[in-house]
Amino acid sequence: MTDNPAEVVEEAAHPSRRRGGRWRRTTVVTAVLVLLFGVPWWTLVVSGAAWPGPIVVAGSVLFAAALVAMPVLLISGHGRRSDRAAALGDALLGVIWVLFVWSVAGQLLGLGLLVGGLADPVRSRMVALAVVAVSVVLLGWGYFEAMRVPRVKHVEVRISRLGRGLDGLRVAMITDTHYGPLKRARWSAAMVARVNELDADVVCHVGDIADGPVGVRREQAAPLGAVRATSARVYVTGNHEYFSEAQGWLDYMESIGWDVLHNRHIVVERAGDRLVVAGVDDATAGASGVRGHGEDLATALSGADPGLPVLLLAHQPKQISQAVAAGVDLQISGHTHGGQIWPFNFLVRLDQPSVHGLSRHGDRTQLYTSRGTGFWGPPFRVFAPSEITVLTLRAG
Structure with a gap:
């Protein structure tokens, strides 16, 4: 969706451009979503942590469900004026952004631990637990800061x-x-x-x-x-x-x-x-x-x-x-x-x-x-x- 009415007129006059523009936007949005959810999924669930099978399956299902749910909630919430859906989608967006940022930081931490001689699965488990701990603290504090x-x-x-x-x-x-x-x-x-x-x-x-x-x-x-x-x-x-x-x-x-x-x-x-x-x-x-x-x-x-x-x-x-x-x-x-x-x-x-x-x-x-x-x-x-x-x- 565009915020510029002139773009809508331009796309209507040129259907091929409209299809091309939508395809490009869809590709970019999909890539961003995969990156946002994929990096935390890899850091917390897969990587070299060697978690038990049920944990890997449950974690993968949770990330996949969130990946599908977030755009649906945001579109149905903000696009169709459903406050409940919008609030849930917004919250999920904030959570995944924090997890993504600190998962990237966690990968750098893991690299340092690797240089220090710490092997997997201990190294990857330490990184995963550190990312979760930091994210939980920041989200709790961030919520307080937003609502005060x-x-x-x-x-x-x-x-x-x-x-x-x-x-x-x-x-x-x-x-x-x-x-x-x-x-x-x-x-x-x-x-x-x-x-x-x-x-x-x-x-x-x-x-x-x-x-x-x-x-x-x-x-x-x-x-x-x-x-x-x-x-x-x-x-x-x-x-x-x-x-x-x-x-x-x-x-x-x-x-x-x-x-x-x-x-x-x-x-x-x-x-x-x-x-x-x-x-x-x-x-x-x-x-x-x-x-x-x-x-x-x-x-x-x-x-x-x-x-x-x-x-x-x-x-x-x-x-x-x-x-x-x-x-x-x-x-x-x-x-x-x-x-x-x-x-x-x-x-x-x-x-x-x-x-x-x-x-x-x-x-x-x-x-x-x-x-x-x-x-x-x-x-x-x-x-x-x-x-x-x-x-x-x-x-x-």
């Missing part, structure tokens, strides 16, 4: 054009809440309570509010209506809004009192100094097929005083190139989840200029990338803790 209310991370950002009256302005940032198959209304309420303890001047939600339409996820999103800010509450879309109901989420957030920055800006003023707070649609909006949506920074800044500092909300860090060209002072983004489950952060870095933290781009523009407040898909966070971020802006 995020810790607050404090970051100071110095902006040369910021007026003295705005020195110390506190911007609370949440992003990637991903309300989804797991019912997290209580988590949402607790997260909002923690945000409200911060007494922030501006509260930002930087996209990927939910996986699914408002009618399905309203209960989980409802606590956002209680968020407090002394000056403004602002929201922009992420890429996941365009998988379901982008305009519906914009309308909903507006209905509960948030300023929706759909390629527009507002001005925050304190002690005679002003800050432009602008927002743009996600980078995928233009290809989504949703009428009137598409990243447009020029429109977002239209009418703004060019001498004022600009805080920009843009869901994906890679939207920074346009921010630099427009002379934006600070862009805040999410999307990456900090990789969510190590070492996925290295793959994310291939697509994004930043995975987490504060970085500088060009002479003026800074970018803060959040690890995200919730999680997507697998309910695990391994070496990538969630966060509620407080950005304290300092005058230059």
Whole structure:
């Protein structure tokens, strides 16, 4: 399945390309699945461990069943809106990723033990048990990290054009809440309570509010209506809004009192100094097929005083190139989840200029990338803790 409607049109016009494209995607997905499940199966069940026959058979059947079940659960869950199937498929995806990563590490451990003179089956059994032990610990810890209310991370950002009256302005940032198959209304309420303890001047939600339409996820999103800010509450879309109901989420957030920055800006003023707070649609909006949506920074800044500092909300860090060209002072983004489950952060870095933290781009523009407040898909966070971020802006 493609996320780009233009690709669907192209395939419909050229059936041979459509068949070829589907064949290539099927081949790639199959190869990835075989690798994901095959490496742990080999490491834990076969290899040189010489487990008793019944263990080998049971283990092989378990891996084969999981290999078939995971894509079925993910497709039936996310494709047909079955929350139970989606939750099971997501969990299985997280488990097999962790097993795969640490099975690869286990093979390196086995090589070291071989060099040290330890023979099979003891060597392979030690590797298998180590992989299982590490994976169980990381999955348990990762589940706790994903489900807890995020810790607050404090970051100071110095902006040369910021007026003295705005020195110390506190911007609370949440992003990637991903309300989804797991019912997290209580988590949402607790997260909002923690945000409200911060007494922030501006509260930002930087996209990927939910996986699914408002009618399905309203209960989980409802606590956002209680968020407090002394000056403004602002929201922009992420890429996941365009998988379901982008305009519906914009309308909903507006209905509960948030300023929706759909390629527009507002001005925050304190002690005679002003800050432009602008927002743009996600980078995928233009290809989504949703009428009137598409990243447009020029429109977002239209009418703004060019001498004022600009805080920009843009869901994906890679939207920074346009921010630099427009002379934006600070862009805040999410999307990456900090990789969510190590070492996925290295793959994310291939697509994004930043995975987490504060970085500088060009002479003026800074970018803060959040690890995200919730999680997507697998309910695990391994070496990538969630966060509620407080950005304290300092005058230059």
